[in-house]
Amino acid sequence: MTAAATPSVAEPTVKRKLRRRPPAAIRNGRALMIAIAGYVAAGLFILLLGLVIGARGVSGIILPALAVVVPIVVLCILTVRLTRTRQVWALALVVGWAAVVAVAVGFLIATMASRQPDANATFFAQLLLTPPFFLAVASAWHFLRGARWFNGEWEHPLKADESGARPISAPLVVSAPPAPADSVPSAAHATAGTAPLAAAGAPAAPVAPGMDGHEPEIRPIVAPEVAAPASAEAGRPLVSVQGLKKHFPIYGGVLRRQIGTVYAVDGVDFDIMPGETFSLVGESGCGKTTLGRTVIQLTPSTDGRVVFDGYELADVDPEDMRPLRRRMQIIFQDPFGSLNPRMPISDIIGEGLLAQGLTDRQARDKRTEDALELVGLRREYTRRYPHEFSGGQRQRIGVARALALGPDFIVADEPVSALDVSIQSQVLNLLLDLKRDLKLTYLFISHNLSVVQYFSDRVAVMYLGKIAEIGTVDQLYADPRHPYTVALLSAIPEADPRRRRKRLVLKGDVPSPAAPPSGCRFHTRCWLRERLGNPERCTTEDPALRTFGEEGHRVACHFAEDISQTTVEQATAEAPAVVAAAVEGE
Amino acid sequence: MTETSTERPVAGAPPRDDILLDVRNLKTYFRVMDGVVPAVDGVNFSLGKGHTLGIVGESGSGKSVTALTVMRLLDIPPAEIGEDSEAWFDGRDLLKLPESDMRRIRGNDIAMIFQEPLTSLNPVFTVGDQIAEQVELHMKVKAREARDRAVEMLRLVGIPSPERRAKQYPHELSGGMRQRVMIGMALSCEPKLLIADEPTTALDVTVQAQILELLKAIQERTGAALILITHDLGVVAEMVDNVIVMYAGQVVEQGTVDQVLLEPRMPYTMGLIESIPTVEKRGGRLSAISGVVPSPFHLPPHCRFEPRCPYRWETCRTVTPELYNAGDGRVARCHLHLVEATARREAAIAQHRQNMAMGRRFTGAPDRLGDR
Ligand SMILES: Nc1ncnc2c1ncn2[C@@H]1O[C@H](COP(=O)(O)OP(=O)(O)O)[C@@H](O)[C@H]1O
Ligand code: SF4
Ligand code: SF4
Ligand SMILES: [Mg+2]
Numbered sequence: 001m002t003a004a005a006t007p008s009v010a011e012p013t014v015k016r017k018l019r020r021r022p023p024a025a026i027r028n029g030r031a032l033m034i035a036i037a038g039y040v041a042a043g044l045f046i047l048l049l050g051l052v053i054g055a056r057g058v059s060g061i062i063l064p065a066l067a068v069v070v071p072i073v074v075l076c077i078l079t080v081r082l083t084r085t086r087q088v089w090a091l092a093l094v095v096g097w098a099a100v101v102a103v104a105v106g107f108l109i110a111t112m113a114s115r116q117p118d119a120n121a122t123f124f125a126q127l128l129l130t131p132p133f134f135l136a137v138a139s140a141w142h143f144l145r146g147a148r149w150f151n152g153e154w155e156h157p158l159k160a161d162e163s164g165a166r167p168i169s170a171p172l173v174v175s176a177p178p179a180p181a182d183s184v185p186s187a188a189h190a191t192a193g194t195a196p197l198a199a200a201g202a203p204a205a206p207v208a209p210g211m212d213g214h215e216p217e218i219r220p221i222v223a224p225e226v227a228a229p230a231s232a233e234a235g236r237p238l239v240s241v242q243g244l245k246k247h248f249p250i251y252g253g254v255l256r257r258q259i260g261t262v263y264a265v266d267g268v269d270f271d272i273m274p275g276e277t278f279s280l281v282g283e284s285g286c287g288k289t290t291l292g293r294t295v296i297q298l299t300p301s302t303d304g305r306v307v308f309d310g311y312e313l314a315d316v317d318p319e320d321m322r323p324l325r326r327r328m329q330i331i332f333q334d335p336f337g338s339l340n341p342r343m344p345i346s347d348i349i350g351e352g353l354l355a356q357g358l359t360d361r362q363a364r365d366k367r368t369e370d371a372l373e374l375v376g377l378r379r380e381y382t383r384r385y386p387h388e389f390s391g392g393q394r395q396r397i398g399v400a401r402a403l404a405l406g407p408d409f410i411v412a413d414e415p416v417s418a419l420d421v422s423i424q425s426q427v428l429n430l431l432l433d434l435k436r437d438l439k440l441t442y443l444f445i446s447h448n449l450s451v452v453q454y455f456s457d458r459v460a461v462m463y464l465g466k467i468a469e470i471g472t473v474d475q476l477y478a479d480p481r482h483p484y485t486v487a488l489l490s491a492i493p494e495a496d497p498r499r500r501r502k503r504l505v506l507k508g509d510v511p512s513p514a515a516p517p518s519g520c521r522f523h524t525r526c527w528l529r530e531r532l533g534n535p536e537r538c539t540t541e542d543p544a545l546r547t548f549g550e551e552g553h554r555v556a557c558h559f560a561e562d563i564s565q566t567t568v569e570q571a572t573a574e575a576p577a578v579v580a581a582a583v584e585g586e
Numbered sequence: 587m588t589e590t591s592t593e594r595p596v597a598g599a600p601p602r603d604d605i606l607l608d609v610r611n612l613k614t615y616f617r618v619m620d621g622v623v624p625a626v627d628g629v630n631f632s633l634g635k636g637h638t639l640g641i642v643g644e645s646g647s648g649k650s651v652t653a654l655t656v657m658r659l660l661d662i663p664p665a666e667i668g669e670d671s672e673a674w675f676d677g678r679d680l681l682k683l684p685e686s687d688m689r690r691i692r693g694n695d696i697a698m699i700f701q702e703p704l705t706s707l708n709p710v711f712t713v714g715d716q717i718a719e720q721v722e723l724h725m726k727v728k729a730r731e732a733r734d735r736a737v738e739m740l741r742l743v744g745i746p747s748p749e750r751r752a753k754q755y756p757h758e759l760s761g762g763m764r765q766r767v768m769i770g771m772a773l774s775c776e777p778k779l780l781i782a783d784e785p786t787t788a789l790d791v792t793v794q795a796q797i798l799e800l801l802k803a804i805q806e807r808t809g810a811a812l813i814l815i816t817h818d819l820g821v822v823a824e825m826v827d828n829v830i831v832m833y834a835g836q837v838v839e840q841g842t843v844d845q846v847l848l849e850p851r852m853p854y855t856m857g858l859i860e861s862i863p864t865v866e867k868r869g870g871r872l873s874a875i876s877g878v879v880p881s882p883f884h885l886p887p888h889c890r891f892e893p894r895c896p897y898r899w900e901t902c903r904t905v906t907p908e909l910y911n912a913g914d915g916r917v918a919r920c921h922l923h924l925v926e927a928t929a930r931r932e933a934a935i936a937q938h939r940q941n942m943a944m945g946r947r948f949t950g951a952p953d954r955l956g957d958r
Contacts, residue, residue, distance in 0.1 A: 283790035390878050420644040420817060425861035425872035454863030491795035493820030495862050497843045500824060505799050506792045509760045
């Protein structure tokens with residue numbers, strides 16, 4: 001089962017080059033065109049229905065209606081397609097066609113009067129046709145507003161001085177010559193504002209465009225000679241997350257109005273270097289899963305940026321996300337819920353391959369079997385269904401599903417939490433082997449701090465949608481500097497009765513992310529704040545993530561300096577007294 | 587207070603006075619469509635008054651069924667309890683009691699806490715009412731007094747503003763709060779024995795720490811005995827004096843917590859402990875137990891761990907192991923403790939020590955054992 005033994009399949013290549021996502025003006029213009037097409041097509045359908053049931057007067061207008069509606073629909077579709085062509089002549093056509101649609105609808109309205117003797121019917125027909133007219137006008141206006149898009153010079157909305165990083169202004173189109181790396185003013189990055197990147201030991205490399213002229217293609221699952229992601233040589237992060245936010249609206253009441261917002265992820269910055277295992281820890285509900293899904297754009301972000309191997313993900317045309325999606329895969333926590341029970345394994349794993357354009361059934365099955373073999377399952381298992389497998393085996397199938405696509409980057413969302421200890425270690429070993437053989441980069445999400453310590457290179461501790469502390473495993477576990485990290489570490493139950501000790505027990509539960517506490521979000525449970533006599537700053541000022549001690553170790557606490565062996569011991573000695581007091585209180 | 591099978595009292599006779607619960611040859615089978623599942627297959631243990639016992643093992647090993655059988659909470663059929671099984675509690679055999687007596691014991695003398703408190707709390711009554719009802723039923727007090735006691739219980743388990751919380755419904759409380767309510771309810775009648783089945787598995791670490799501290803404090807104060815069922819060896823290390831390790835429905839090792847966790851004498855326990863990720867094992871592979879738990883319909887005929895055991899030899903495939911004395915009062919179901927296997931035993935123990943010290947280093951070829 002060594003890497004070399006897996007023969008490669010004939011690989012389909014993705015021919016199209018990556019395109020940037022058009023700006024909002026163009027997207028609005030397109031949406032309006034599609035709306036017109038839908039509207040008039042629906043009208044035509046109703047007319048035809050009328051013809052079928054023999055409604056009076058329908059047969060008279062059916063032909064002119066056909067003659068006008070069909071070209072309108074065709075023009076609408078053509079317009080939408082043409083916005084993909086970023087040439088000035090396309091702009092002229094797009095706006096021209098939008099205008100033609102407007103005129104055509106106008107013509108239809110005008111001819112109504114002459115064709116229909118019944119004044120009432122005419123009036124209603126004209127009334128019905130006014131919306132597409134205005135839609136067409138509005139669409140043309142939107143396209144004009146987004147005219148710069150057709151010039152190929154649309155700027156990234158984030159300016160350098162806002163984001164703290166160099167804007168990705170170079171086009172995502174592959175044919176553009178790569179920007180020379182030394183021409184990048186790295187000082188701009190170093191001096192920039194409030195959210196510097198959290199690269200441990202990495203020179204604060206600006207996020208240069210990853211366009212180096214190679215076409216993205218599906219690489220074989222196992223190919224030792226495979227080119228590492230473009231970011232590997234440049235020593236820059238594979239994934240760079242800056243100011244990322246994901247808010248969910250809460251709807252309620254009879255009218256389903258928005259009555260609140262869940263701040264699931266609320267301004268997170270970090271970098272993941274190629275080949276690294278970066279972990280997120282924290283209690284349930286603190287936003288780990290949402291963050292993981294937002295990083296690979298399974299859920300769109302509310303704000304902030306994710307740069308994957310040089311591609312600004314929010315800016316990539318949704319259709320062109322496909323080759324990037326292949327490179328970013330996810331393994332889910334629940335080995336029981338995440339596999340469709342009605343699908344055989346071949347389809348579960350093959351689904352993603354099909355979506356990537358591998359239409360040849362045989363090639364797909366071959367690749368599915370390769371993936372199964374890679375995770376230590378038998379090739380014959382492709383014919384079976386999920387219920388025939390144990391929890392550990394299902395988790396392996398989840399891993400195989402991700403691997404089949406040959407990703408560089410895998411978000412592993414609590415991949416071993418639902419498994420028994422003996423199976424957990426098998427899956428952890430598998431993930432380690434695969435990482436080494438396939439040069440993978442992991443974003444590993446877990447609430448188990450022992451597993452994280454064993455498994456990862458760097459760790460970020462999350463609390464209520466923000467990073468409380470970030471650093472290498474050694475920095476974080478040997479010298480925790482956030483009161484929350486201290487408490488988490490103290491709470492780990494160790495399987496060694498000799499190390500039985502008093503714990504630093506936190507009060508209460510994690511507050512709701514829909515109503516995060518003011519100032520420092522941890523202040524409602526913070527033992528350090530209590531020891532320091534409840535300083536006001538904790539409730540009024542949100543602590544910034546600042547470097548503490550060694551490079552790369554950053555903590556979001558105003559009073560991180562006050563954490564010492566003594567304060568922790570004192571707090572530990574007092575904490576259980578809370579429980580005891582409650583007990584005595586009876 | 588854990589006794590080995592060799593020094594057991596005669597069948598049918600109650601145990602010594604200081605033994606609170608004495609389970610003898612407990613067998614529970616489930617008759618299902620595909621055949622018979624021996625969920626619990628001859629379990630023996632005893633628990634002294636005020637002592638703590640941990641039952642560990644992977645899911646499906648029969649931990650929960652053991653507890654549910656003792657509590658008589660299983661539906662019969664499909665469950666079937668062995669003819670000669672006994673569970674002596676306070677001088678009476680629970681398995682032979684009429685259901686009415688049993689109902690009085692449940693809640694009065696033995697209380698149980700489950701993993702998912704939401705499913706064991708009634709969603710349509712406030713938590714205060716549920717505790718009060720329990721108190722009223724078992725302690726024969728007036729409604730008003732019962733309500734006061736319910737609030738008192740909530741305060742005892744560390745719920746802030748208990749008067750307000752008592753008026754809330756289970757779904758309005760967080761997981762940690764619900765587990766506290768369950769504990770409060772279990773303790774409201776001052777039971778002599780508390781059985782907690784995975785009480786913290788569904789909870790976050792910081793809340794788990796709260797619940798464990800609470801259980802400890804309360805157990806110390808009320809002097810109740812505790813049976814803690816869990817798959818988390820860390821929780822066991824933290825909480826109990828004696829440990830039973832279960833595998834495929836059988837007890838495979840039994841001893842004090844120090845003995846079992848620090849010097850395991852049965853290959854399955856060794857493997858479990860080795861597979862826990864620790865800081866010392868960083869950079870290396872974890873030593874994993876290969877393969878999976880056997881299907882209950884196709885149990886290996888002799889040693890049930892044999893297909894996964896790295897130390898097996900011919901004897902393991904031909905002779906059924908019993909619980910052998912493994913020194914210092916502990917027992918292990920493994921042929922390594924036969925006198926003629928001394929050399930093998932020592933080699934296994936040495937290997938275990940080495941695995942614990944470093945984990946297995948990466949070697950050339952990846953060994954993705956999987957299920958092969
Ligand atoms: N109601 C039931 N019907 C059939 N089999 C059952 C039932 N309850 C439990 N079992 C089986 O009994 C065995 C032991 O289960 P359990 O005691 O829940 O294990 P544990 O608590 O150690 O995870 C398992 O094989 C399980 O499938
Ligand atoms: S800023 Fe204040 S409340 Fe927040 S973690 Fe630090 S001490 Fe605690
Ligand atoms: S009896 Fe044999 S196979 Fe079973 S655990 Fe002992 S050494 Fe391993
Ligand atoms: Mg169980």
